[in-house]
Amino acid sequence: MNAPVPWRWLRILGGLLAAVVVLAGCQPGGGPSTTTTGGATVPTANPNVKTIVPVQPGPAMPGEVKIGFISSMTGALNDSSTANLRGFELAIEDWNNAGGFGGKKVVPVIYDDELRPQRAVELTQRLINVDRVAGIVGYNFSGSALAAIDIAQAAGVPVMATGGGVLEITNRYSKEPINYMFGVRMLDRVQALVAFKFMRDKRNVQLNRIAILGDTSGYGQQGTADGTASLNDLGARPCATETIAPGDTDASAQLQRIQSAGCEAVILYTLAPETTAILNSARKINSPLKFFGNWGWSQPALYKLAGEELLRGIPFVQSFTVDYSPEARALNERLLEKYKESLFPLNSAQGYDGTMLLLRAIAKAQSTEGAKIVAALESGSGYKGVTRVNDAPYSKTDHEALDQESMYFMGEWRNGVIVTAQ
Template structure:
């Protein structure tokens, strides 16, 4: 069932004032954009909720400015509950029943990988604002038209940042990889291993844990015995919290790096503030980056007062703005024309940055490692993290 929500009244010339429920029948001239992400079930639900509010804020701004080609934009929201079967069902409903013109989502990479074939086959452009698996945008890269785009962290790109930092900061270049056993985690192992190899480093240990495991001491003991002074964790917040707690149990606290999924408040809630601060993680933007991010943060917090995953809101907002720009450039909502236009849009004002031809025929990533930075939890919020090693990173280090 859809997550029921109400859009604010919009005073748009020619539009009918009133309220519209997500999933309700829209007027024929309306442009429908779907949003599907976990908003209730898994450790990334907080990211999915944050993305939803950014998605809605963008639609509100577009409609206030007159819509797209003079047509009102309607958001259709679905909760995939963190499971691939529900995610596939949502995408099928959005495309076949709701007849959306484009989709923004999801949060879980595994869910995206489960339904990529659907929009690709039916020529519906998708911009992924949260999921980070490298394969999301590359699986269909050799097709005449790839319909999958992204404005988010990318596994290989964030690993490029984490790996470069690890090589600089590790005293003996003894680095281990610890990942959850999901497709997300196992893809991360491959990316991390490949990136470290480009720096001439072979992991001294590679271990995995179940996403629901609460005791990871056995795996950590093996990593410790291998002499690792640095550990890259590839998992989301709830699993990472258990890893940190297990580290504390065996009194082994190496330099610990993690992916941006750890921006969820589940990490400090489950691990405790002190342990959460031990993790250094990758991030893409903060609320105080510029006036636009600050303004969006203030808007989103009206619906989500405890927001910690602001990058998801910003990335979802920018995803919608890029789709709108592509539809205007194409002069159409036809999926094939919009996907082609996405590869040519330029000068699109987002909140993270101005996107000057962010996509091309062969590259569908709107953000790159140059847009990312390291962060660390401090109290209730993640903040930018810098030290002597981050300052020593060069563009050459990050382009491995």
């Protein structure tokens, strides 16, 4: 029975191979040179690189300034989370290239919550109590954010949410003396208003004939709730509400039911793969439904997946395109230069601006104390960023930077770029 197993060498080779794949990949080719200190990755200064926005060197600080980043680089939201992270990394790099704080570099500390709320709680504790960061950026996954922000609020550490669209993050502590939560992200509630008004005014769709189709994850459920609330604000109700499970490749059943409810148009709260599946199903059953969507549709992956033909004429809410301003163009160039791909520029832009706003507030407050940073954030920034953040993004009562209807417009894909929808 226990004769020598054949191919012992193969077993050893396989083990080595597996180890090599994982370990050797630790230095991806083409990436920037990095040095590791205390578990954090620090971009080394490169004087030849122009910064994306003009950056003034910050004042000298007692001790190191550390900024934390938490998002879900593993799991279903890995692409938007990674895009977010890249914006964060570029902002830190720019800040440090401009001289950091009195010549000392900002130290980024980056963790992956693996799409697990409890992990986000642990890592937030770690950022605050072990790494002792001055602020935390990220939380692209709302489940993680909602579970973890209590810790930051209790510890008085500012959080800059640069992903997701859940209002509760910045709302939960709005009654507290100091609310440490801030956001630079596209808010679902506001976007939905913009989108519904556009459909009513430009596409002649009755508000009562708009259906909502969201995925069953938190993203879809929150979108569905916000969409419904926005319709209610406009005095209407969804004509039908349907769901699709992440990973499904067919939505004909849902579309059939939406049609038989007498709806004309559908707003989708789904990620790129499911959006593509829904559009394919619509074609399969020859559906007359008109589709429209939110910021998620600006993801380049959606364009690559669904293709021009499926996306033609479908309007979606936008606030940012890679070429609408010199800053946006600069960010896009840097992303392509450093990471060789355009993962999700909008999320990178939010990550960049959120990080910059935080760093500028620290510089303005000349302190890493949470309360002082919050005061600095709430007192206007004079910052012109990559997204449409204005020069006074926050106030005592307003902790969302992108919350004006005027910041949004309806775009659509044409020949691989997003243009304004008419």
